[in-house]
Amino acid sequence: MVNRNKAKGTLWESSVRDYLNKVLGLVDETGAFRDPFSAHNVRRAAQEGAKDVGDIHCPPFILECKHVRNPAVPTWLRQAEVEAKHARFPYGVAVVKVPWANTASGRVHFTVRTWTRVRLALGHTTRDMRELYAFTPTIRGLRTDRWYLTCSLRDFAQVLTDMRTSRVEGGIDAVHGRALTLW
Template structure:
């Protein structure tokens, strides 16, 4: 059965809320919350996440088919829009509703930035 546009939006909103609440609780940080959509200058789905004192953009995806290259590009663009260190994608993992058990996708360059707190130049 395919989703209608309305059911897909509802599923996405529910997933974003779950991830925001899960991160806020796990990190004990009440600044973490869902973001209001900002159109062409989107800054990710979850705001208030910090690493090394810098912003971290979280883009959430609750879809049946993965599109990792598109999603990671989207997260990187949104990280630029937010002047964030990196952008990561949190994707729905079928079979579990626990927000801390969902998949996280990023490039190795972004992983290095998360570990070191410094963005590596692309070459």
């Protein structure tokens, strides 16, 4: 018997992966990777062992994908950050399906801490970051661990492109001035 919720979640993960690979130019017109060995390819993670490593590996991000009716964004963000640590990636974000909308309209949620780290890596001011990528804040009470910033998956693809191009110039980390191995 097929679990309908699991099937919907798997379909959402695959849609996010395929969308990002396409808009980032990592696949050809048939959907095959241009370079199957590239560390920049976006892939669904195989779950192995006790420590979950996220749904999608999208260097330097781990994406925790959700296709649910009742949102629990702060919980999902905590989960994404734990999974990013397990996978040894610097950033974890949650990607949530918007009902009756296309994949590009999915919502990508960042904790304030992750958003700030990405902003600093890109060298943007708070205002520039919000304007360039259409981020909107959600502030819930006085507890900052429940605050987060959100953009569309379309805008996240631009964040990702800018992260990859600003950090790597000739194998040198543009922010820290040292040789890169991998994210």
